[in-house]
Amino acid sequence: MKKRAVLFWAQLGFTLMVCAFLIVPVVLSMLAGVTVNYQNGLESGLTLRWIGEVWAGYRQTIFLSIGISLVCLAVTLVLGVPAAYVLAKRQNAMTRAIEELLVMPVAVPGLATALALIVTYGGAGGFRTSWTFILVGHVLFTLPFMVRSVLAVLSAIDLKTLEESASSLGAGFGQRFFQIVLPNCRGGILAGSLMVVTLSMGEFNMTWLLHTPLTKTLPVGLADAYASLRLEIGSAYTLVFFVMIVPLLLAMQAMSRPRKSKTAKADIGEE
Amino acid sequence: MSRESARLFALLLPAGVFFLAFFLLPLARLFAIGGSGKEGFAAYAAIVSDANYFSSLMSTLALAAMTTITTLVISGISGVFLQRHKFPGNALLVSMLTFPLAFPGVVIGFMVIMLSGRQGLIGDIAMYLTGEKIVFAYSMAGLFMGYVYFSVPRTILTIMAAAEKLDPRIEEAARSLGASTWRVVFDVILPGLKPAFIAAGAICFATAMGAFGTAFTLATRINVLPMVIYTEFTLQANMAMAAALSFVLGAVTWLVLAIARTAAGSTVAAAG
Amino acid sequence: MMTDPVQPLAIALSRCGKTFADGTRALEPLDLEIKAGETVVFLGPSGCGKTTTLRIIAGLEDPDAGGRVLFDGVDVTAQPIEQRNVGMVFQSYALFPNMTVAENIGYGLRVRRAKKPAIAARVDEMLGMMRIEPLADRRIDQLSGGQRQRVALARALAVRPRALLLDEPLTALDAKLRDALRLEIDELLRRLGITAIYVTHDQAEAMALGDRIAVMDHGKMAQIGPPREIYRRPATRFVADFIGTMNRISGVARGGVFVTDAGAVPWLEAPPGTTEALFRPEDVTVVDEGQAHLKGSVVAAFFLGDRTRLFVKVDANKPLVVETDARRDYAHGETVGLRIDPRGLMAL
Numbered sequence: 001m002k003k004r005a006v007l008f009w010a011q012l013g014f015t016l017m018v019c020a021f022l023i024v025p026v027v028l029s030m031l032a033g034v035t036v037n038y039q040n041g042l043e044s045g046l047t048l049r050w051i052g053e054v055w056a057g058y059r060q061t062i063f064l065s066i067g068i069s070l071v072c073l074a075v076t077l078v079l080g081v082p083a084a085y086v087l088a089k090r091q092n093a094m095t096r097a098i099e100e101l102l103v104m105p106v107a108v109p110g111l112a113t114a115l116a117l118i119v120t121y122g123g124a125g126g127f128r129t130s131w132t133f134i135l136v137g138h139v140l141f142t143l144p145f146m147v148r149s150v151l152a153v154l155s156a157i158d159l160k161t162l163e164e165s166a167s168s169l170g171a172g173f174g175q176r177f178f179q180i181v182l183p184n185c186r187g188g189i190l191a192g193s194l195m196v197v198t199l200s201m202g203e204f205n206m207t208w209l210l211h212t213p214l215t216k217t218l219p220v221g222l223a224d225a226y227a228s229l230r231l232e233i234g235s236a237y238t239l240v241f242f243v244m245i246v247p248l249l250l251a252m253q254a255m256s257r258p259r260k261s262k263t264a265k266a267d268i269g270e271e
Numbered sequence: 272m273s274r275e276s277a278r279l280f281a282l283l284l285p286a287g288v289f290f291l292a293f294f295l296l297p298l299a300r301l302f303a304i305g306g307s308g309k310e311g312f313a314a315y316a317a318i319v320s321d322a323n324y325f326s327s328l329m330s331t332l333a334l335a336a337m338t339t340i341t342t343l344v345i346s347g348i349s350g351v352f353l354q355r356h357k358f359p360g361n362a363l364l365v366s367m368l369t370f371p372l373a374f375p376g377v378v379i380g381f382m383v384i385m386l387s388g389r390q391g392l393i394g395d396i397a398m399y400l401t402g403e404k405i406v407f408a409y410s411m412a413g414l415f416m417g418y419v420y421f422s423v424p425r426t427i428l429t430i431m432a433a434a435e436k437l438d439p440r441i442e443e444a445a446r447s448l449g450a451s452t453w454r455v456v457f458d459v460i461l462p463g464l465k466p467a468f469i470a471a472g473a474i475c476f477a478t479a480m481g482a483f484g485t486a487f488t489l490a491t492r493i494n495v496l497p498m499v500i501y502t503e504f505t506l507q508a509n510m511a512m513a514a515a516l517s518f519v520l521g522a523v524t525w526l527v528l529a530i531a532r533t534a535a536g537s538t539v540a541a542a543g
Numbered sequence: 544m545m546t547d548p549v550q551p552l553a554i555a556l557s558r559c560g561k562t563f564a565d566g567t568r569a570l571e572p573l574d575l576e577i578k579a580g581e582t583v584v585f586l587g588p589s590g591c592g593k594t595t596t597l598r599i600i601a602g603l604e605d606p607d608a609g610g611r612v613l614f615d616g617v618d619v620t621a622q623p624i625e626q627r628n629v630g631m632v633f634q635s636y637a638l639f640p641n642m643t644v645a646e647n648i649g650y651g652l653r654v655r656r657a658k659k660p661a662i663a664a665r666v667d668e669m670l671g672m673m674r675i676e677p678l679a680d681r682r683i684d685q686l687s688g689g690q691r692q693r694v695a696l697a698r699a700l701a702v703r704p705r706a707l708l709l710d711e712p713l714t715a716l717d718a719k720l721r722d723a724l725r726l727e728i729d730e731l732l733r734r735l736g737i738t739a740i741y742v743t744h745d746q747a748e749a750m751a752l753g754d755r756i757a758v759m760d761h762g763k764m765a766q767i768g769p770p771r772e773i774y775r776r777p778a779t780r781f782v783a784d785f786i787g788t789m790n791r792i793s794g795v796a797r798g799g800v801f802v803t804d805a806g807a808v809p810w811l812e813a814p815p816g817t818t819e820a821l822f823r824p825e826d827v828t829v830v831d832e833g834q835a836h837l838k839g840s841v842v843a844a845f846f847l848g849d850r851t852r853l854f855v856k857v858d859a860n861k862p863l864v865v866e867t868d869a870r871r872d873y874a875h876g877e878t879v880g881l882r883i884d885p886r887g888l889m890a891l
Binding site: 157158161162164165166167168169170171172175179180183184186 | 601603623624625626628629630631633635637638639640641642650651653654655698699702708
């Protein structure tokens, strides 16, 4: 028993250290963003000056990132949900290959994808310099997450029988898709959407090569700020980024929880 | 039946066209451009024949391997611990461990700077204790730290999900047969978690191979393949070599994931 | 409570076979006529083709080329299920998790673009008919298995279907609930007078519900007929063994008597050349050795409460199954006499 207790405390201590490793820098950077002079510590006083500077210099990047992530979400919904539905309906060698292909932009480094896009469409002036060029990269990168998320939910329910019973009641394809399929994968669509927006907001690997001076996204601006400005401004900028992305992350965490208790309840109902 | 097939085809078409036009076609073009430099398609061999590129490849592989092993050990210990022991504060710890899940590479680079940069916490503590400042953010060690930071949250989630599915009765059976705690760990728990380790490890590895943001934030001088490609592209304007190198990097990374997916037997949760 | 009666539908299958894409032959070409208002039960082990036949009638599977499905004489083979107006009840119930009980029941009318008050009225009627009014606003995951089954029936019947197709509707329930619901379904089908096709692997269900039973085996229809006929005059060995318990004993029919190694049984109508007699346990009585037709030794005895089931070895074949209500124990190896009611003897 005693040996077990030692083991427990050792593991707990280790886990707490890992937590500290992950959370301490976040807290530090948040503090640095509102500290007058980080080198002198908190005694130098708190200020919103750095945040103001970020807002003045970089607010365009914030708006562009929000805009791109929302359009990216719309595109992934239109492309991804029907694709996931097809992949759930037909499970054969072909659809597995398609699934594998769709995931490739996640596996292949963003740098390579971005270069590929540049060498192919770099000459198309208007396209290359507009924000849609970045959008294409973001859609490629986030589409698999939407497809996976919806597909996971669709594979967990008995889609085939649900659709069969709807059609036995007279529902045509459109009615089945909008009244049965979509409502029943709402959870997957929501989870996928959160993922897509979060990833699009933070995408840097591709965006750094795809952007132009007029199409800087938030992470591009961050990299700029880290490289050229004082630590406090970089921190303040990071703080702004956290404020935007943390609600999304918390929503994702919340989504992954209650689903468990719901299935448990359904199991009891089956008794 | 055929009407149904036509309908499904139509639903898949938009995603397919997009994918073809903006991924497969560009990749094919990238491949062609990679062979269009003065060395021709021999450029693809440069990654092993050119000493500089080869050393970058080796250090990238070493970094990725180290990151993977470290992340798996950390996540294995903490993930199984948090899944097995429900104590007050458990949920809070899980939230904290998975909080940085979707931080982009650049931000993670900055977190490393906050910890071990010129004004970093570790440096300050070392200064206070020994009178000497430790700064390692802008080196391979900093990059390693960043990649572990990046990989731990998602790996812990995978391990916890797998640990939850382990049948406790198998463990009880092992104990009833007289197995010690360590034997149970090595004979029951670790084999049970193997698919999750492979799946999560593959993603760690792929990320550490191809990630760019963290390295970019820390320093452009770190000798890893993504930085080399970036340098070839921007500073040397050597498009052909950049294309060849990135194509090889993409192929290697994709291959690692594909092999792991087959080995793990289940679908590896995609993650960036 | 039931309003205007449904006009029952006559269904005919003509040369309906089914070969799946991977080449498996699920169903040999089949001809079948189902009269209006009749309840036909497809009975057989899993993989026998019974569900495939049901799905062809429903329109969920297309028959192989040449097969035709006729509803009241009209060829509906090319019609998809949503145009056939058949009610269907699935083994897994297939209730829509995104809708309440009432919304599930009203769904068929909703897709037919019925007016809201009309839908509400029909939903109420169905809730009443299935006695589940208090469940109207429940979510599906808050229902028990039996409640789900009632909702599934109500939903299928709400659209006034021309026929009701039930695919193993009771299989997912426990035994007690199954008996209760079987009774309810039987009562419902009689009352509605609707044409019903019921798929099951449970012979007790088939016996209770079917006007006729179609016994299926390996993609073929082995026999079709009223339950009594299937039980008393099985057409094949498979049917004889699948329905109820069948005893068999080898011997020779000679001059109105069937002579076996264990004794002789009077059997006037024995078909010439018969070498095997079949009979049910209820046609055998355990008697004193003096009055016995056959003698054998007890190899196992199971006390069932109201009676005792004996396994009696009379020859090299499988032991005979015999039941007795004698209030005594039987010892292993004990010799017993058996008397067989000649009316129960069958030959194949």
